[in-house]
Amino acid sequence: MRPERPAPLAKQGRGPSMHDVAARAGVSHQTVSRVLNDFPGIRPETRERVQAAIRELGYRRNMAARALATGRSEVIGVIMPEVPHFGPTSTLYAIEHAAKQVGFKPLITTASWDSESMGEALDFLLGRAVDALVVMAQHPDVLAAVDAITDVPVLFVLTGNSHAERSVAVDQVAGTRLALDHLYSLGHRRFQHITGIAGLTEAQLRRDTFLEFLDEHGLERLPVLEGDWSADAGYRAGLEVEEGVTALFVANDPMAIGAIHALEERGLSVPRDISVVGFDDVPESAYAHPGLTTVHQDFAAVGLRAVSLVFAAINGKEPGPVEPIEPWLVVRDSTAPLRA
Amino acid sequence: MRPERPAPLAKQGRGPSMHDVAARAGVSHQTVSRVLNDFPGIRPETRERVQAAIRELGYRRNMAARALATGRSEVIGVIMPEVPHFGPTSTLYAIEHAAKQVGFKPLITTASWDSESMGEALDFLLGRAVDALVVMAQHPDVLAAVDAITDVPVLFVLTGNSHAERSVAVDQVAGTRLALDHLYSLGHRRFQHITGIAGLTEAQLRRDTFLEFLDEHGLERLPVLEGDWSADAGYRAGLEVEEGVTALFVANDPMAIGAIHALEERGLSVPRDISVVGFDDVPESAYAHPGLTTVHQDFAAVGLRAVSLVFAAINGKEPGPVEPIEPWLVVRDSTAPLRA
């Protein structure tokens, strides 16, 4: 199953073209084109006849030809991270739905952050004449790789708050502070943090904000525990949480669930001995044991806004400044006041 | 943000074409084409010169033109369900990765099962001249809608064991029996089941097999609890589980997690009072409380096999019969022997 080159190609007989429809309707192909594109100034009767011919022949417009002629494809390219995490996946679905509303479809490709991988993804998508590019840029390096693109509008998604003019993101700093303020206000003073994949923008922002928060409140900086977004990593990190820590801020929900499992194995009760806050609010978090306090990110809103901006850009409107999307805290049973 | 018709279209100046490259390299455009397509019989020096020109101009092949000329697009159309569940999403990622290996990319669109929605999806994808179609057909009705398609190879994915010649699926019957046999062999005799979305093939197969199993073993048919795959629904169904039931088979993991939460709220201990088995083996299941016994479905394998079949079909090879993919049981702490 390697990439064989020319491939036997059976080239099945193509379907009917505009000419076939035109012939059948007794008009010129251009009239068919006009009907298809809802141009004014077609006699109702003619339109009727053309539409009948289209139906009878099962004609379907050839978008390759259309794209060639117009330079537009009605497809937006989406570059996704290679691993299916909750955030990007949810956002992708939201994008797909919103895009469909305005007549676009997403063409997906995945890429890691190295420039070779990004380069391939870009070549592929631009070669397809996508009308715009949505980049789920989880790593600062991709910004550089994509910055050179001027052919089409580019929008970054899920990049934290950086690159604000051309990006849609949930405000990571605000979200992190919601979580930490909550813990602090419950009386907790010994905090630890489990991070997401090192280097990814969101993981970095949550981590940086965590450390800032400690400093602001004069709290001790215990070692940051490295995670990778997975429940497995959360579990492993949970085994390493220091004695005496009463507040654990975890960079996403699956890791939080893993960490809680580890803590309980160690005989620590959540939230009796230690409070835990996650991030994302995945649907299962409400039913975790105990119910997970977490920061809700509205990925549907991210997707919707992304498409709306992309659509505007395609039509040549320069968008104003973009407000980050505000997350909110969902308090459940994994957090409790510090015991005296 | 409605689907405006012609749209202002700014038509940004297109990039360089083959002719530009040819001019720069001092050859004909056809020679450029030959270099691009790795044709034999090009003098190394000429090839060198062309490649230099390509690099210097930042030339990128126009796939719309290529697709028009060849009738192939190197894109495979994927029709997904509208809601992002674990199975389809995981499979999508697997497909994307596998497809990339053989030089294809997925063009995604979602559709519900009604024929209008499917029709639109098909029009869109076939209009794009996709080389093949992968349909995640979770509902029997879509089979009919897609059956009319003869333009390109079509493959069904995740349809349970039906439609075997043209589909790739995890063996739902076998998976369900793994779960039930496990519970039965632990001594349980009072079973209940929480279903997935009514009508979806997989939900239906799990449910039917569950009922069959009860009959085979002469067990009482307690009411089947209707779910919709979501943890919320699992929670609600969990509140309805009958007194005296000691074995709960849930059609997926998120619902199982929700159900366990409900059971514990009711004062029932899992697995002490009631054993629970899920389906899917989502990564968080290992760290649920208690660790969830579940049926693992290898979606990566599904995606891989799907692409391999699609690739074969595109190249005109008729595939032999397709074996379903075997699931396996992962035993964790949510199941225990029946107490005397």
Add this chain to the structure above:
DNA sequence: CGTCAACATGTTATCGTCAACATCGCGATG
């Protein structure tokens, strides 16, 4: 030394659509 293969390359037609311009018919108008 003429001929013919083989290699390397150029030329022309074609894919299906849209865009720009041309035409045709007909009622209104001066």
Add this chain to the structure above:
DNA sequence: CATCGCGATGTTGACGATAACATGTTGACG
């Protein structure tokens, strides 16, 4: 009644690539 204008349609030439065929240059060989 010639002409203008406009509504409705037809004609021609891109778009950027591939495919099929044509051409020109070598070198081997009788």
